[in-house]
Amino acid sequence: MKSLKPKKLMKTIETKILQGDSKKELKKLKDNSIDLIVTSPPYADRRKKTYGGVKPEKYIEWFLPISSELLRVLKPTGTFILNIKEKAEKGERHTYVIELILALKNQGWLWTEEFIWHKRNSYPGKWPNRFRDSWERLLQFNKEKKFNMYQDAVKVPVGDWAKKRLNNLSSIDKKRDNAKNNSGFSKNISNWVGRKTVYPTNVLHLATECSNKQHSAAFPRSLPEWFIKLFTKKNDWVLDPFVGSGTTIEVASKMQRNSIGIDIVPEYVEMIKSKIQEKRYTLFEPTIK
Amino acid sequence: MKSLKPKKLMKTIETKILQGDSKKELKKLKDNSIDLIVTSPPYADRRKKTYGGVKPEKYIEWFLPISSELLRVLKPTGTFILNIKEKAEKGERHTYVIELILALKNQGWLWTEEFIWHKRNSYPGKWPNRFRDSWERLLQFNKEKKFNMYQDAVKVPVGDWAKKRLNNLSSIDKKRDNAKNNSGFSKNISNWVGRKTVYPTNVLHLATECSNKQHSAAFPRSLPEWFIKLFTKKNDWVLDPFVGSGTTIEVASKMQRNSIGIDIVPEYVEMIKSKIQEKRYTLFEPTIK
DNA sequence: GTTCCGCATGAATCGATAG
DNA sequence: ACTATCGATTCATGCGGAA
Numbered sequence: 001m002k003s004l005k006p007k008k009l010m011k012t013i014e015t016k017i018l019q020g021d022s023k024k025e026l027k028k029l030k031d032n033s034i035d036l037i038v039t040s041p042p043y044a045d046r047r048k049k050t051y052g053g054v055k056p057e058k059y060i061e062w063f064l065p066i067s068s069e070l071l072r073v074l075k076p077t078g079t080f081i082l083n084i085k086e087k088a089e090k091g092e093r094h095t096y097v098i099e100l101i102l103a104l105k106n107q108g109w110l111w112t113e114e115f116i117w118h119k120r121n122s123y124p125g126k127w128p129n130r131f132r133d134s135w136e137r138l139l140q141f142n143k144e145k146k147f148n149m150y151q152d153a154v155k156v157p158v159g160d161w162a163k164k165r166l167n168n169l170s171s172i173d174k175k176r177d178n179a180k181n182n183s184g185f186s187k188n189i190s191n192w193v194g195r196k197t198v199y200p201t202n203v204l205h206l207a208t209e210c211s212n213k214q215h216s217a218a219f220p221r222s223l224p225e226w227f228i229k230l231f232t233k234k235n236d237w238v239l240d241p242f243v244g245s246g247t248t249i250e251v252a253s254k255m256q257r258n259s260i261g262i263d264i265v266p267e268y269v270e271m272i273k274s275k276i277q278e279k280r281y282t283l284f285e286p287t288i289k
Numbered sequence: 290m291k292s293l294k295p296k297k298l299m300k301t302i303e304t305k306i307l308q309g310d311s312k313k314e315l316k317k318l319k320d321n322s323i324d325l326i327v328t329s330p331p332y333a334d335r336r337k338k339t340y341g342g343v344k345p346e347k348y349i350e351w352f353l354p355i356s357s358e359l360l361r362v363l364k365p366t367g368t369f370i371l372n373i374k375e376k377a378e379k380g381e382r383h384t385y386v387i388e389l390i391l392a393l394k395n396q397g398w399l400w401t402e403e404f405i406w407h408k409r410n411s412y413p414g415k416w417p418n419r420f421r422d423s424w425e426r427l428l429q430f431n432k433e434k435k436f437n438m439y440q441d442a443v444k445v446p447v448g449d450w451a452k453k454r455l456n457n458l459s460s461i462d463k464k465r466d467n468a469k470n471n472s473g474f475s476k477n478i479s480n481w482v483g484r485k486t487v488y489p490t491n492v493l494h495l496a497t498e499c500s501n502k503q504h505s506a507a508f509p510r511s512l513p514e515w516f517i518k519l520f521t522k523k524n525d526w527v528l529d530p531f532v533g534s535g536t537t538i539e540v541a542s543k544m545q546r547n548s549i550g551i552d553i554v555p556e557y558v559e560m561i562k563s564k565i566q567e568k569r570y571t572l573f574e575p576t577i578k
Numbered sequence: 579g580t581t582c583c584g585c586a587t588g589a590a591t592c593g594a595t596a597g
Numbered sequence: 598a599c600t601a602t603c604g605a606t607t608c609a610t611g612c613g614g615a616a
Contacts, residue, residue, distance in 0.1 A: 088402070090434065091399065091401060091431075091434040092399050092400055092401060092434075093400050093401065093402060093403060095390065095391060095394065095400065098387040098390060098391070099391070101384065101387060102384060102387070102388070105384065110380065110381050111381055111382050111384065112377075112380060112381060112382065112418070112419070113377070113382060113419055114382060116405055116407070116424050116492075118405070118407065118492050122490055126440075126488060128438065129401070129434070129435070129436065129438055130401070130402055130491070131440070131488055131489055131490050131491050132488070132490045132491065133490070133491055134490030134491055134492045135405050135490075135491065135492050142380075145379065145380040145381075145418075146418075147418065149417070149418050151415075151417075151420070199415060199420055199421070200420055201420050201421045201422070201423035201424075202419070202420050202421070202422055202423060202424065203405075203407050203423050203424050
C-alpha cells in the first residue's frame with residue numbers, strides 16, 4: 001500500500017558507519033539526537049580475539065565513559081537497550097553486570113525494565129553443578145520517566161497456530177512447546193483466546209542465528225527489529241556503538257530508520273560498508289526492471 | 290516392585306510446622322541439618338495485609354538476619370533457592386533484589402546461578418510504558434562449590450524437532466537411557482523409555498496455578514517440585530522459612546522428603562496443619578481397605 | 579520439487595595441565 | 598598460588614547432498 005505513495009513522501013534514510021573506539025567516536029554525535037540505542041557490547045572475557053577482552057573487574061570502569069556519551073546523545077524521550085550476560089566461573093556467577101546496573105543508575109540513567117531473552121538454542125554442554133545457560137539480559141534504561149513507546153507496533157497476532165496449541169495444553173509433552181511466532185516472543189496467549197492481537201510480555205523467545213556462513217552475528221535480527229518497532233517510528237535515529245557484523249543498522253535501514261553504527265574492528269566496518277552498497281544496488285534494481 | 294518390600298525399609302517422613310518470626314524460629318534448628326531451602330519471601334511492599342509489608346529500602350536489613358540463620362542450618366552440600374522479583378515503581382525497577390545478591394555474597398553465600406521462572410499465565414494488564422511482567426528470579430545460593438545435584442531427576446523429553454529424526458531408535462540409545470536410570474531415583478525417566486531425554490536449561494517454563502485467593506503465595510507446586518527433585522533425594526530435609534499456604538512442604542512430603550515450614554501468620558499455620566491431618570488420613574486409608 | 583539424514587558449529591563451563 | 602590454554606561434554610539449527 002505504501003509502495004503506491006509517490007516519492008515525495010519518502011525521506012532519505014541515512015546509514016553511517018564509524019570505525020574506532022566508541023568512547024571517542026561518540027563525541028562526534030550531537031546532544032539529544034538519538035531515539036534508540038540498542039547494542040550488545042563484548043561481554044567480559046569474551047570475544048578476546050576480536051575485541052581484546054575486558055576483564056570483569058575492569059568492566060564498569062571501561063563501560064561508564066561510553067555510557068556517559070550515550071546519555072548525552074540520547075533524546076530525553078529515547079531508550080537505551082543493553083544486551084549482556086555475566087558468565088559463570090569456578091561455580092559462581094559474576095556480579096559485574098548487576099553492579100553495572102547500579103553504576104548506570106548512579107550515572108543518571110533510569111533502570112526502567114529488564115527484558116529476558118530466552119535463547120531457544122543455547123550453547124550445549126554438561127557440568128556437574130549447573131545446566132546450560134539459556135537466557136540473557138536485555139536491560140532497558142531511559143533518561144526520563146516519559147519516553148516514546150509504540151506498543152501497538154509489536155502486538156502479536158493470534159492465529160490458527162495458537163488455537164491448535166491451546167487445544168492440547170494438557171499433555172506434559174506439549175508443555176515443552178517450541179512454537180515460534182512471527183515476532184518471536186513469549187507464548188503467553190492462553191489469556192487471550194479469541195482476540196486477534198495481544199501485547200507481548202517482557203520475555204522474548206528467540207533463537208540465535210549462529211551457524212550463518214558469515215561472521216557470527218551478536219544477536220538474531222528479530223531482536224533489534226523488535227526494539228526498533230517498539231521504541232522508534234520511521235525516520236527516527238538508531239545507534240549501535242558496538243555494531244559488530246552490522247545487524248542493528250541493517251535492520252534499522254530496512255525498517256526506514258536512520259542509523260549509526262560504530263565498531264573498533266576495521267574488518268567489520270568494511271564488511272558492513274560493502275553490505276550497504278549491495279543493498280543500495282538491490283534497492284535500485286526493481287526500478288531498472 | 291518396591292511396593293513388595295516390607296515396611297521396615299520405609300522410613301517415616303516428618304513434617305514440622307512452626308508458627309512465628311523466621312528469624313527467631315530458625316534458631317531452633319540444628320546447624321548443618323537442611324539439604325534444601327526453597328522459599329518465596331514476601332516481596333517488598335507486597336502482601337501488606339498479611340505480612341505487614343517490608344519497604345524496599347529496609348528489605349536487605351530485614352532479610353540478612355534470616356539468611357544468616359539459613360546459612361547456619363544448611364548443610365555444606367545443600368542449596369538455597371530464593372524466588373523473588375523486584376517491582377516497578379514510578380517507572381523504575383527497584384534495585385533491592387540485585388543489592389540483596391551482593392549482600393548475600395558478602396554474608397558468605399556463593400551466588401551459584403540465576404534461574405528464570407517464565408510464568409506462562411502472567412496476569413493480563415497494560416501500562417503505557419511497560420509490558421506485563423512474566424518472569425521471576427530464582428536465585429541459587431550455596432555454601433560450598435561442591436553441592437548435591439541430581440541432574441538426571443529432571444531430564445526432559447527432547448524437542449519436537451527431533452521426533453522425525455528419531456525414526457531409527459537404536460538399541461544403543463535405549464541402553465544408554467537405562468544405564469542412566471540405574472543411578473537414581475528418577476521414576477519420571479521411566480515414563481519416557483524409548484524416547485530421548487535431554488538436560489533442561491536454566492529457564493523454567495511453568496504455568497502459574499489458578500490463584501487460590503485466600504492464600505497469598507503464588508507458588509505453583511511444580512516449582513518446588515522441580516528443585517526438590519534436583520537438589521534432594523528421599524529422606525532429605527527441605528525447609529521453607531516463608532511457607533505461606535504450605536505448597537513447599539506439601540510437595541516435599543508427597544515426594545518422601547522431610548520438611549520444615551515456618552510462617553508468621555497463625556491462620557496459615559493452622560490451615561497447613563489441618564491439611565497434613567487430611568493427608569495422614571489418606572495415607573492410612575489403603576491399609577484399612 | 580519434497581523430505582530426510584549427516585555434519586559442522588556456536589557470546590558455555592569445568593577440570594586438568596602447563597608456564 | 599595464579600593465569601593461560603585445551604579437551605570433553607552437549608544440543609538446537611541451518612546447510613548441503615541424497616533418496
